[in-house]
Amino acid sequence: MTSQTIANAPTSDQIRRAPKVLLHDHLDGGLRPGTVVDLARGTGYADLPHTDPDKLALWFHQAADSGSLERYLETFTHTVGVMQTRDALVRVAAECAEDLAEDGVVYAEVRYAPEQHLEGGLTLEEVVEAVNEGFRQGERLARENGHRIRVGALLTAMRHAARALEIAELANAYRDQGVVGFDIAGAEAGHPPTRHLDAFEYLKRENNHFTIHAGEAFGLPSIWQALQWCGADRLGHGVRIIDDIQVRDDGTVELGRLAAYVRDKRVPLELCPSSNLQTGAASSYADHPIGLLRRLHFRATVNTDNRLMSHTSMSREFEHLVEAFGYTLDDMQWFTVNAMKSAFIPFDERLAMINDVIKPGYAELKSEWLFRQTAYTSASSLTEG
Ligand SMILES: O=c1[nH]cnc2c1ncn2[C@@H]1O[C@H](CO)[C@@H](O)[C@H]1O
Numbered sequence: 001m002t003s004q005t006i007a008n009a010p011t012s013d014q015i016r017r018a019p020k021v022l023l024h025d026h027l028d029g030g031l032r033p034g035t036v037v038d039l040a041r042g043t044g045y046a047d048l049p050h051t052d053p054d055k056l057a058l059w060f061h062q063a064a065d066s067g068s069l070e071r072y073l074e075t076f077t078h079t080v081g082v083m084q085t086r087d088a089l090v091r092v093a094a095e096c097a098e099d100l101a102e103d104g105v106v107y108a109e110v111r112y113a114p115e116q117h118l119e120g121g122l123t124l125e126e127v128v129e130a131v132n133e134g135f136r137q138g139e140r141l142a143r144e145n146g147h148r149i150r151v152g153a154l155l156t157a158m159r160h161a162a163r164a165l166e167i168a169e170l171a172n173a174y175r176d177q178g179v180v181g182f183d184i185a186g187a188e189a190g191h192p193p194t195r196h197l198d199a200f201e202y203l204k205r206e207n208n209h210f211t212i213h214a215g216e217a218f219g220l221p222s223i224w225q226a227l228q229w230c231g232a233d234r235l236g237h238g239v240r241i242i243d244d245i246q247v248r249d250d251g252t253v254e255l256g257r258l259a260a261y262v263r264d265k266r267v268p269l270e271l272c273p274s275s276n277l278q279t280g281a282a283s284s285y286a287d288h289p290i291g292l293l294r295r296l297h298f299r300a301t302v303n304t305d306n307r308l309m310s311h312t313s314m315s316r317e318f319e320h321l322v323e324a325f326g327y328t329l330d331d332m333q334w335f336t337v338n339a340m341k342s343a344f345i346p347f348d349e350r351l352a353m354i355n356d357v358i359k360p361g362y363a364e365l366k367s368e369w370l371f372r373q374t375a376y377t378s379a380s381s382l383t384e385g
């Protein structure tokens with residue numbers, strides 16, 4: 001083994017310890033399986049397909065693995081079903097922050113749709129306050145366990161419903177109180193983002209931030225609308241931008257107008273490889289457009305989408321990418337800095353996270369090989385050879 005390979009191939013342990021930034025993670029898509037079972041028991045939710053946590057975890061993963069976004073989304077009935085009380089929301093949010101911190105995530109924006117958590121009689125405001133309280137609790141617990149994480153909330157409106165303006169106003173009201181932006185999600189085909197223009201125009205007038213799920217199950221028209229009609233700051237997925245990129249046999253690449261715009265304007269793409277494999281947006285990790293988008297220097301970021309349904313974590317996503325594309329710690333740092341630059345918190349805080357947390361974290365990991373027992377021998381065998 002040469003010193004090159006020692007320095008370049010991140011181990012699973014290094015991937016986990018590396019500081020990571022997560023912009024696209026659904027609160028109702030990341031519950032611990034045991035918590036789903038507990039909460040169902042506690043709240044009298046009787047529709048779970050299994051009450052054994054391992055079987056339930058497998059069920060979520062398999063049911064979500066159908067090749068269709070609509071089928072994938074059906075599984076959320078059960079997680080949303082057990083998240084209808086204040087205590088349940090606090091617990092799920094706290095565990096989310098803890099689990100992400102444990103996985104080496106230092107900054108996360110976690111989204112959920114307040115309108116889906118009203119069945120137990122909570123108001124929209126009570127939902128937001130419960131989740132915020134949970135995130136603060138999780139941040140504290142993580143700190144006690146030696147991890148540092150900051151979690152901001154994104155409020156999602158469901159694209160098939162008609163409450164987007166109300167949810168946008170809610171996001172604005174809780175700005176600076178734990179909510180950092182707005183999103184729309186749900187089945188994409190047949191539900192164009194332009195239906196919610198009033199919400200986006202309101203947020204722009206308020207100088208607030210939003211991302212839109214676009215270019216996942218549906219292609220370029222959806223991305224074009226999200227950017228040019230709605231004014232999205234980021235694209236949730238955006239992976240279908242690949243349809244506007246032509247790679248010729250000789251290796252040269254031609255970008256269409258929309259792909260060129262996305263790259264030129266540094267529009268952040270919240271890519272979620274494992275989720276895309278399940279919904280049919282990509283056929284394998286090696287074939288996932290993230291490889292080409294990274295090479296072409298799009299503002300690509302790596303995300304989990306739904307840790308429960310996609311049986312993943314930030315570390316797992318990076319492990320798959322390291323295996324498929326031979327990514328190094330430098331690539332990981334590039335994705336992480338991209339994500340931090342694209343976060344919705346103030347510029348000075350993003351910059352401090354990059355300079356004082358992310359870069360030192362990677363520098364520390366990248367220097368480890370120098371102090372391994374084998375480093376001296378490999379280096380000397382290189383000079384002698
Ligand atoms: O990948 C996705 N595409 C579109 N919608 C999604 C995705 N993952 C989750 N949700 C939807 O967002 C809601 C709020 O978190 C979830 O309940 C689910 O319906």
Ligand SMILES: [Zn+2]
Binds near residue numbers: 024185
């Ligand atoms: Zn999503």
